[in-house]
Amino acid sequence: MRRRSEEHxxxxxxxRNRIIGLGEQSSHKxxxxxxxxxxxxxxxxxxxxxxxxxSLQAVMDAATExxxxxxxxxxxxxxxxxxxxxxxxxRAEELIxxxxxxxxxxxxxxxxxxxxxxxxxxHTVTGFQTFIESTEHGHAEKREWTYxxxxxxxxxxxxxxxAIRGENGVISGYLGVAQDITERKQAEASLRRMNLDLEEARxxxxxxxxxxxxxxxxxxxxxxxxxxxLIQQGRQAAMGEMISNIAHQWRQPLNNIALxxxxxxxxxxxxxxxxxxxxxxxxxxxxxxxxxxxxINNFRNIFRQDATPQRFSVNQAVAKIVxxxxxxxxxxxxxxxxxxxxxxxxTGYPGEYHQALINILNNAREAxxxxxxxKALIRITIFKEQxxxxxxxxxxxxxxxxxxxxxxxxxxxxxxxxxQGTGLGLFMAKAIIENSMQGRLTxxxxxxxxxxxxxxxxxxxxxxRPVSA
Numbered sequence: 027m028r029r030r031s032e033e034h035x036x037x038x039x040x041x042r043n044r045i046i047g048l049g050e051q052s053s054h055k056x057x058x059x060x061x062x063x064x065x066x067x068x069x070x071x072x073x074x075x076x077x078x079x080x081s082l083q084a085v086m087d088a089a090t091e092x093x094x095x096x097x098x099x100x101x102x103x104x105x106x107x108x109x110x111x112x113x114x115x116x117r118a119e120e121l122i123x124x125x126x127x128x129x130x131x132x133x134x135x136x137x138x139x140x141x142x143x144x145x146x147x148x149h150t151v152t153g154f155q156t157f158i159e160s161t162e163h164g165h166a167e168k169r170e171w172t173y174x175x176x177x178x179x180x181x182x183x184x185x186x187x188x189a190i191r192g193e194n195g196v197i198s199g200y201l202g203v204a205q206d207i208t209e210r211k212q213a214e215a216s217l218r219r220m221n222l223d224l225e226e227a228r229x230x231x232x233x234x235x236x237x238x239x240x241x242x243x244x245x246x247x248x249x250x251x252x253x254x255x256l257i258q259q260g261r262q263a264a265m266g267e268m269i270s271n272i273a274h275q276w277r278q279p280l281n282n283i284a285l286x287x288x289x290x291x292x293x294x295x296x297x298x299x300x301x302x303x304x305x306x307x308x309x310x311x312x313x314x315x316x317x318x319x320x321x322i323n324n325f326r327n328i329f330r331q332d333a334t335p336q337r338f339s340v341n342q343a344v345a346k347i348v349x350x351x352x353x354x355x356x357x358x359x360x361x362x363x364x365x366x367x368x369x370x371x372x373t374g375y376p377g378e379y380h381q382a383l384i385n386i387l388n389n390a391r392e393a394x395x396x397x398x399x400x401k402a403l404i405r406i407t408i409f410k411e412q413x414x415x416x417x418x419x420x421x422x423x424x425x426x427x428x429x430x431x432x433x434x435x436x437x438x439x440x441x442x443x444x445x446q447g448t449g450l451g452l453f454m455a456k457a458i459i460e461n462s463m464q465g466r467l468t469x470x471x472x473x474x475x476x477x478x479x480x481x482x483x484x485x486x487x488x489x490x491r492p493v494s495a
Contacts, residue, residue, distance in 0.1 A: 101126040101154035115176035372415040385451040425471035
């Protein structure tokens with residue numbers, strides 16, 4: 027554009043000078059005066075046009091990041107700005123007036139686009155017509171293309187082609203504006219690859235999560251099964267302990283019954299048995315038998331399995347268990363004291379709570395016997411704290427070794443010989459308090475002994491089951 031403007035300027039100056047020269051030599055002064063005035067007007071128009079062309083050229087030269095290429099109606103390049111030179115590696119002088127845009131287009135893409143347009147407009151579209159067919163139907167052609175640089179490198183560009191129309195609407199040429207989108211396309215391709223990788227990673231993660239969930243579910247089922255087996259073993263061991271306690275309670279009454287029977291036999295053999303004496307000994311024997319029957323009933327009540335949670339008195343539960351274990355404690359010289367700071371009620375399963383208390387008290391008894399503690403003492407304290415019903419069981423057996431304190435609730439853990447303990451008592455107690463009662467069972471060393479602390483709240487439901495009064 028700049029070169030053609032300069033050529034037009036030189037041609038106009040020569041023509042103007044020739045006309046002025048002829049006018050000065052002619053006798054038709056008025057005619058040539060008018061002609062000179064008209065020439066001045068045309069000169070002003072030419073200068074305005076030259077200024078406009080210069081401004082347009084400056085704008086196109088400033089657009090170094092955008093390729094602006096104009097063509098004649100037949101596709102010959104007429105404008106090739108600085109941005110086009112930077113993009114394609116050609117100089118404007120190499121292409122203006124001699125080359126078409128087909129020079130730097132990928133032939134296969136042109137052929138494919140021509141086939142699409144041919145099908146769309148129902149006539150054959152090939153070559154340069156591929157770029158301008160849509161503009162002739164009143165549409166701008168915006169499309170991604172592959173440019174081939176002068177050095178042979180390929181570029182991805184976004185090209186917009188519009189028709190240049192004169193005042194009468196006739197197309198005088200075409201304007202193409204292209205922008206390099208190679209980096210953008212590479213980024214999009216990289217993003218697509220990343221999305222595919224992320225999708226694969228997501229699917230792999232979901233698969234792994236499903237596998238982990240399945241394994242966790244299987245492990246939980248296995249753990250629950252093992253817990254049930256351990257609790258069952260603990261119950262069986264506790265039953266053995268209870269039978270031993272019943273034996274302690276029955277031993278003296280059975281001896282008394284035996285003495286009464288022997289006395290009746292001696293009196294009968296000696297002929298000294300009177301009706302009054304017989305009635306008296308029989309009455310005593312029946313009284314002892316009734317006591318033993320009551321012991322069995324207490325045993326059954328303590329181990330009753332409750333179907334639904336219920337509110338019950340902690341004080342009464344502790345008193346019942348202390349009474350039940352009294353013979354076994356006093357028989358070994360162990361004093362059990364109970365400090366009731368207030369009346370405490372909780373919600374849960376009394377039978378299971380009884381079992382937990384028995385296991386904890388038996389554990390304290392075994393520790394005192396194992397260490398042969400003189401003046402052995404177990405102190406039970408009942409109170410409320412922050413909405414919790416609390417029972418603490420403390421003994422003066424010297425406490426628990428700090429190295430094993432974290433392990434005392436583990437199944438099968440025991441400091442006694444295997445023949446002397448199963449190691450399930452405290453495990454079972456913790457399972458009852460924390461799993462069935464939603465409470466907490468902890469242990470610590472304090473005041474020269476070990477203290478186990480049971481905390482249970484009193485909600486309206488336990489494990490999703492309604493509470494019965």
